[in-house]
Amino acid sequence: MTRAPDMPAPIMEDWPKIVLARPQMGENIGAVARAMLNFGLCGLRIVEPRDGWPNPKAFAVASGADVVLERAQLDWSLDAALADATLVVAATARPRYLEKPVWGPAEAAANIRAALAQGEKPVVLFGPEASGLDSDEVARADAIVTYPVNPGFPSINLSTAVALFAFTWGLGRQETSAPEWFRDAVSPPATQADLDAMFTHLERELERGRFFHPPDKTPLMKRNIRSLFLRARLTEQEVKTLRGLIKALVIGRGGRKVGDDPA
Amino acid sequence: MTRAPDMPAPIMEDWPKIVLARPQMGENIGAVARAMLNFGLCGLRIVEPRDGWPNPKAFAVASGADVVLERAQLDWSLDAALADATLVVAATARPRYLEKPVWGPAEAAANIRAALAQGEKPVVLFGPEASGLDSDEVARADAIVTYPVNPGFPSINLSTAVALFAFTWGLGRQETSAPEWFRDAVSPPATQADLDAMFTHLERELERGRFFHPPDKTPLMKRNIRSLFLRARLTEQEVKTLRGLIKALVIGRGGRKVGDDPA
Numbered sequence: 001m002t003r004a005p006d007m008p009a010p011i012m013e014d015w016p017k018i019v020l021a022r023p024q025m026g027e028n029i030g031a032v033a034r035a036m037l038n039f040g041l042c043g044l045r046i047v048e049p050r051d052g053w054p055n056p057k058a059f060a061v062a063s064g065a066d067v068v069l070e071r072a073q074l075d076w077s078l079d080a081a082l083a084d085a086t087l088v089v090a091a092t093a094r095p096r097y098l099e100k101p102v103w104g105p106a107e108a109a110a111n112i113r114a115a116l117a118q119g120e121k122p123v124v125l126f127g128p129e130a131s132g133l134d135s136d137e138v139a140r141a142d143a144i145v146t147y148p149v150n151p152g153f154p155s156i157n158l159s160t161a162v163a164l165f166a167f168t169w170g171l172g173r174q175e176t177s178a179p180e181w182f183r184d185a186v187s188p189p190a191t192q193a194d195l196d197a198m199f200t201h202l203e204r205e206l207e208r209g210r211f212f213h214p215p216d217k218t219p220l221m222k223r224n225i226r227s228l229f230l231r232a233r234l235t236e237q238e239v240k241t242l243r244g245l246i247k248a249l250v251i252g253r254g255g256r257k258v259g260d261d262p263a
Numbered sequence: 264m265t266r267a268p269d270m271p272a273p274i275m276e277d278w279p280k281i282v283l284a285r286p287q288m289g290e291n292i293g294a295v296a297r298a299m300l301n302f303g304l305c306g307l308r309i310v311e312p313r314d315g316w317p318n319p320k321a322f323a324v325a326s327g328a329d330v331v332l333e334r335a336q337l338d339w340s341l342d343a344a345l346a347d348a349t350l351v352v353a354a355t356a357r358p359r360y361l362e363k364p365v366w367g368p369a370e371a372a373a374n375i376r377a378a379l380a381q382g383e384k385p386v387v388l389f390g391p392e393a394s395g396l397d398s399d400e401v402a403r404a405d406a407i408v409t410y411p412v413n414p415g416f417p418s419i420n421l422s423t424a425v426a427l428f429a430f431t432w433g434l435g436r437q438e439t440s441a442p443e444w445f446r447d448a449v450s451p452p453a454t455q456a457d458l459d460a461m462f463t464h465l466e467r468e469l470e471r472g473r474f475f476h477p478p479d480k481t482p483l484m485k486r487n488i489r490s491l492f493l494r495a496r497l498t499e500q501e502v503k504t505l506r507g508l509i510k511a512l513v514i515g516r517g518g519r520k521v522g523d524d525p526a
Contacts, residue, residue, distance in 0.1 A: 010415025035423055037416045063418065148433050152273025153300045155326065160298055163423045164430050170411050 011040035012067070016089075016112050016122040016169075018162055019045045019081050021137055024129045026051055030061030031159030032126075033068035038163070039170035044072040045081045045123070078137060079196060086189035087115045087122040090141035091161055092133050093154060100227055101143040105168040108145035113172055120189055124165055129158050139223035140192070142230050190239045198239050198246075199226055205250050274303035275330070279352075279375050279385040279432075281425055282308045282344050284400055287392045289314055293324030294422030295389075296331035301426070302433035307335040308344045308386070341400060342459060349452035350378045350385040353404035354424055355396050356417060362490055364406040368431040371408035376435055383452055387428055392421050402486035403455070405493050453502045461502050461509075462489055468513050 018036055023029050023046060033044060046053060053074045062069055075081040082088055089108055103111060112122045125141060127133030138144070147164060149156060156164075190198075203222055212218040234242070281299055286292050286309060296307060309316060316337045325332055338344040345351055352371055366374060375385045388404060390396030401407070410427055412419060419427075453461075466485060475481040497505070 008415045011413045031420060031423075034420060038412050038419050038423070040413045063420070065416065147430065148436075149301050150274045150303045150433070152271050153328065156301050157294060157297060157326070157422075157426075159420075160294075160301070160423065160426045163420075163426060167410065167427050167430075170413070173411075 010037060010067075011173075012037070012042040013040050014043045015116055016041070016124055017043040017045050017085070018165075019047060019078075019123050019125045020049075020158070021078055021081075021125060021133060022048045022050065022128040023158065024050045026055030026057030027061045028129060028158045029055060030058035030063075030065075030069065032162045033058065033062045033065040033072070035159055035163035036166050037065040037068050039166035040173065041166050041169065042068045042071060044068050045075055046072050047075045047078050047081045049074070050128075078140070079192075082123060082125075082140065082192040083196075084121055085123045085192045086120040087112065087143075088125055088141045088192065089122065089143050089145050090125045090127075090133055090138050091145050091147075091165065092127065092138055093146055100141060100230070103143055103145050105145060105147060105164060106172070108143070108165070109168045109172045111143070112169075121191075126158060126161055135223060136219065139226050140230075142233065188236050190234045190236050194236060194239045195229070195234065198243055199229070201243060202246055205246055208250075273300060273330075274436075275300070275305040276303050277306040278379055279304070279387055280306040280308050280348070281428075282310060282341075282386050282388045283312075283421070284341055284344075284388060284396060285311045285313065285391040286421065287313045289318030289320030290324045291392060291421045292318060293321035293326075293328075293332065295425045296321065296325045296328040296335075298422055298426035299429050300328040300331050302429035303436065304429050304432065305331045305334060307331050308338055309335050310338045310341050310344045312337070313391075341403070342455070345386060345388075345403065345455040346459075347384055348386040348455045349383040350375065350406075351388055351404045351455065352385065352406050352408050353388045353390075353396055353401050354408050354410075354428065355390065355401055356409055363404060363493070366406055366408050368408060368410060368427060369435070371406070371428070372431045372435045374406070375432075384454075389421060389424055398486060399482070402489050403493075405496065451499050453497045453499050457499060457502045458492070458497065461506055462492070464506060465509055468509055471513075 018032065018041060020029065020032065023032075026049075029046065029049065036042060036044065049055065051057075053072075054069070058069055059066055073081070089103070089112065108124075112124070115122045124145065125133065125137065127137060145165065147156065147161070199222075202225070206212060212221055229242075232238075281295065281304060283292065283295065286295075289312075292309060292312065299305060299307065312318065314320075316335075317332070321332055322329055336344070352366070352375065371387075375387070378385045387408065388396065388400065390400060408428065410419065410424070462485075465488070469475060475484055492505075495501075
């Protein structure tokens, strides 16, 4: 990139974060950074990059968006990358077996903007080039963002997918869009770390109770349970309440006391 | 691309044409083809590709959009690529010295759709990776399409730029958008070949008349004249009329007769 002398300082918004799960090619990470900064986004999180990090190919393709790559947060688990998030939007085709809100790009941008305005920490999650997000990753999301692609040729390049989101996000920057989707709770929203701990707790107790049967259906059953709770857009306080509820139920089952749970 | 057995045949719209002027990297041409087909476009014209054509790197990156590359029309001049076009929209930053309509992406898509509905042949013109369209190329356009980019980091990757157009085009496919911009002439619109011949004719006569002075201002003067006429969105009949008008003026100047002009 050549910076003209009269070029203003770039717009650099830290949120929403763009989270790349298991990206394969450094070139694509660089192209993502460029497309993000083209539309004023600079919060990038990279989870389990196949070829390690930092990757010189990413910097070569970023064409001057080095600042996005230099500030990028590297995570070796999706849990870590999502820990502080209160709204997770997954970019994927419409999922077949999960009940989640499905948003078009403009709707996603408006809803994320409304969430930000209420102090939430929204992230948009993109899967790896070849396969996209897997079912467990999609199950983590509060909502899906999907693009109106050609049904006969739907597979979008990773950096293109991020660019389409960033572009749509940028379009909404000047608009004062009405919050189409928001929570009006007094308690702050639960973070992904809160929710994760709750799900882990719940699933462990359910396993002890031989809930998951037959075994080959277990992953699907877990995803459906998570989806159900995620749709509720729980607050921090509600998560605490639910954990108390789980403990209370467990005590009744086998005589264990509140406080046995190590989490 | 893996085609699922239940995948429908892809949407493949031949118009508007995407014209790549002097593209440098085969990878980018392939990424353009993929992004086009993702949103149902398959009319590609490639002008003076730096590395020749066909280019195996383009096919590698197209990820299954080979049909777009196989059908692509290769042209060794922009004149040839635009010859049958009746509406040329150039993707570029807002030009400083040309008076042309400047459209946002949604506006461009709506106007191109309206033109198509009236039987026009619209093309969208994209410049090379490093430098974008030059002034003479931009001067050929009836209108500019520009994206709301970060003013501090405006340089978009070529395939991203095409993807943003194709995406916006696809968004409008289901909408019954009111024609915001159209011509309501009885005569068919002039083609670029008609207009080119007229400009060549006009400029030759202007040179003979020592109109272009000083010499270093000639290119700019020519562009401004072209822009002026292009804004008028001339019909075929109007171009004939103007050419007759030029001839008539020339006769008065030096005693030459109608019919001397070899074009």
